[in-house]
Amino acid sequence: MRIVKLKKEYFHPFLDVISRQAELWAPVKKGDKHIFDRVEDFNRIEMKTTRTLLPPKKLLVPPAFNTFTFNAEGYQEDLSHVSSKILFGIHPCDIHGLLTLDKLFMHEYTDPYYVKARQKTLILGLSCWPDEYCFAKSTRTHIIDEGFDLFFTDLEDFFLVWVGSSQGDDLLRMKPDLFEETLSDSDIQRYIRWQTERDKAYRTEINFMAMPDLMELKYKAPFWEEAGRACLACGSCSMVCPTCNCYNVLDKLALGGKPGRRLRLWDSCTLVEYSEVAGGENFREHKADRLRLWYTHKLQAYVSKYGKPSCVGCGRCLVTCPVEINVRTISKALEGEDPKAFWYRLPSEVKP
Amino acid sequence: MKKDKLKIGIYELTGCAGDALLILDCEDELINIFHAADIRSFLMAKSDNIDGELDVALVEGSVSTERDLQELLDIRKRSKVLVAIGLCATAGGNQAAFLDPREWEDNLKKVYGRTEMTHTKPLQSKPLNAYVKVDHYLPGCPIDREQFLSTLTRLLAGHPPELHRFPVCVECKWRENDCLLNRGILCLGPLTAAGCRAVCPSHNLPCVGCWGPAEEANYTAEYQLLMEKGFDREMILRKMSTFSGTAIADFAARIRGVKK
Numbered sequence A: 001m002r003i004v005k006l007k008k009e010y011f012h013p014f015l016d017v018i019s020r021q022a023e024l025w026a027p028v029k030k031g032d033k034h035i036f037d038r039v040e041d042f043n044r045i046e047m048k049t050t051r052t053l054l055p056p057k058k059l060l061v062p063p064a065f066n067t068f069t070f071n072a073e074g075y076q077e078d079l080s081h082v083s084s085k086i087l088f089g090i091h092p093c094d095i096h097g098l099l100t101l102d103k104l105f106m107h108e109y110t111d112p113y114y115v116k117a118r119q120k121t122l123i124l125g126l127s128c129w130p131d132e133y134c135f136a137k138s139t140r141t142h143i144i145d146e147g148f149d150l151f152f153t154d155l156e157d158f159f160l161v162w163v164g165s166s167q168g169d170d171l172l173r174m175k176p177d178l179f180e181e182t183l184s185d186s187d188i189q190r191y192i193r194w195q196t197e198r199d200k201a202y203r204t205e206i207n208f209m210a211m212p213d214l215m216e217l218k219y220k221a222p223f224w225e226e227a228g229r230a231c232l233a234c235g236s237c238s239m240v241c242p243t244c245n246c247y248n249v250l251d252k253l254a255l256g257g258k259p260g261r262r263l264r265l266w267d268s269c270t271l272v273e274y275s276e277v278a279g280g281e282n283f284r285e286h287k288a289d290r291l292r293l294w295y296t297h298k299l300q301a302y303v304s305k306y307g308k309p310s311c312v313g314c315g316r317c318l319v320t321c322p323v324e325i326n327v328r329t330i331s332k333a334l335e336g337e338d339p340k341a342f343w344y345r346l347p348s349e350v351k352p
Numbered sequence B: 001m002k003k004d005k006l007k008i009g010i011y012e013l014t015g016c017a018g019d020a021l022l023i024l025d026c027e028d029e030l031i032n033i034f035h036a037a038d039i040r041s042f043l044m045a046k047s048d049n050i051d052g053e054l055d056v057a058l059v060e061g062s063v064s065t066e067r068d069l070q071e072l073l074d075i076r077k078r079s080k081v082l083v084a085i086g087l088c089a090t091a092g093g094n095q096a097a098f099l100d101p102r103e104w105e106d107n108l109k110k111v112y113g114r115t116e117m118t119h120t121k122p123l124q125s126k127p128l129n130a131y132v133k134v135d136h137y138l139p140g141c142p143i144d145r146e147q148f149l150s151t152l153t154r155l156l157a158g159h160p161p162e163l164h165r166f167p168v169c170v171e172c173k174w175r176e177n178d179c180l181l182n183r184g185i186l187c188l189g190p191l192t193a194a195g196c197r198a199v200c201p202s203h204n205l206p207c208v209g210c211w212g213p214a215e216e217a218n219y220t221a222e223y224q225l226l227m228e229k230g231f232d233r234e235m236i237l238r239k240m241s242t243f244s245g246t247a248i249a250d251f252a253a254r255i256r257g258v259k260k
Helices: A008-018 A092-106 A112-119 A166-173 A185-200 A208-217 A223-230 A236-240 A287-306 A316-320 A327-334 B018-024 B027-036 B066-078 B101-112 B145-156 B168-174 B219-228 B233-242 B245-259
Strands: A002-007 A023-030 A033-038 A064-071 A074-077 A085-090 A121-126 A150-154 A158-163 A247-252 A260-266 B006-012 B037-042 B054-060 B063-065 B079-085 B122-126 B136-138
Touching (some): A002 A008, A085 A092, A092 A121, A208 A327, A223 A287, A236 B168, B018 B145, B063 B066, B101 B122, B233 B245
Parallel strands (some): B006 B054
16 A cells, blocks of 8 residues: 655645545534534644544435435435535544445445445545544454545654555645655654554453354343333434444425425434334334344344444444443443443332 | 315414414415315414314314313314324423422412302313324424424325424434533433424523423433432422423322432
């Protein structure tokens, strides 16, 4: 893979050139958190962030968008969410999240709304430093060798830039004099030292190798019922998960001869309506069953099909679920440790 | 041959009439609405109201008097489909927030002095489904214009309405808001039916619950969570009960009961 060096002072000039080709999206502040947003003023870009509130999937399949309009004569596809985008600042775990979505939406059954948006999106990854909620090292998603056009490793005075695709190479060629082709030994050593230190910085570790077996062995463990009783059934875990991809489809009709719209909305298997079928039968009426399904998918079923968990260790469920039902507490409970989670603190005397 | 237009009646029991007003406020669509449906009765909009057989009755307000009750029973008898519109009809509204029947009687005396009313007997406020079968629920205080139109258009096309059955949190995440509960703010999003596009949290204001209880509102977990965040028990119950109508009565009685 081609690797070049970019001095920090050339970073904005580089963005200036490439952002003339496509919309530039990057992490910016929202309150004291971060989101991916369209950026025209490069000073807004936050270089040292942890996870954004929503993962980058929001730019490929927005939370709620119109797929087509229709009337009695026929329908017209709506691809207004598709535009040429350059996404800068995506961390390795989120790139792995996109690779997971690629498997689901681009291979066996292709999803035109995803594929068209994905094809017009360039991925410019950025290295990061873990906080206490990151566990990407446990999911082996802290390193990345595919799924990006360029990948920037931030080594303080300069970036090392990995070129991951011919489109990435084309970006460099728009301003080749900004990049240095030759790396000194001290540059290389600096990268190796940085990587070693970064790997040591992960404080949350989860043994994902054991999870498929544990999901089967502890399928009937009592903690599922307890967690189900605490679950707010609010769907937040799925909304913030980089690999959750289920959606609902809703027809909106209109008056006065105006066309109707078919909307596509992010959905979650933890919501009550998800497993309900015609006639009102619900296969997963109880929240415990829905939680178990969610974790079976993340920790077991995906592993047997693709050889790795569909969790990328980004830690969003850890920081989002208000009642501490997340990959860390559930995996601890599966391992037989008391995670001291919220569900054990629910007062039993107010049992509904 | 042109299909007969659906016969629709819009009724107000005890409430602020805000839902009927919101329907009138659909100004751009009013002509289309009256064109697409045969609006037989709509007291706020017209005077030539006919109280006959209906395909769809939209009823706002809670049942708070004997007269409300008789009117509701009559509407139900005449209507193929009955839709509760607005918080008072779907959950009982603010006026149903009295948790204990004795508390309600005391309040009635306190407010009105004498309780023998001249024209109708007061009842403790309840949502429509306390007395009749309700086919569909359109929540909100007041209802949302977009949700009303999508409900109406689906009914006109012969389909059941499809409203969100999840809590506000889903829409709040769609708008990429930082969770207010996680920031230690008393937000009722997890307990509250979605449909408002999380308008308050999107402006940094906590959800007060005005869409009424979500289908799976987990009062126990939210209560414990807020207690752990240091909120006062009565404060939590007061906030929770403001827009929960009768839905929270059992829970609140149990909390108060066990802690006494």
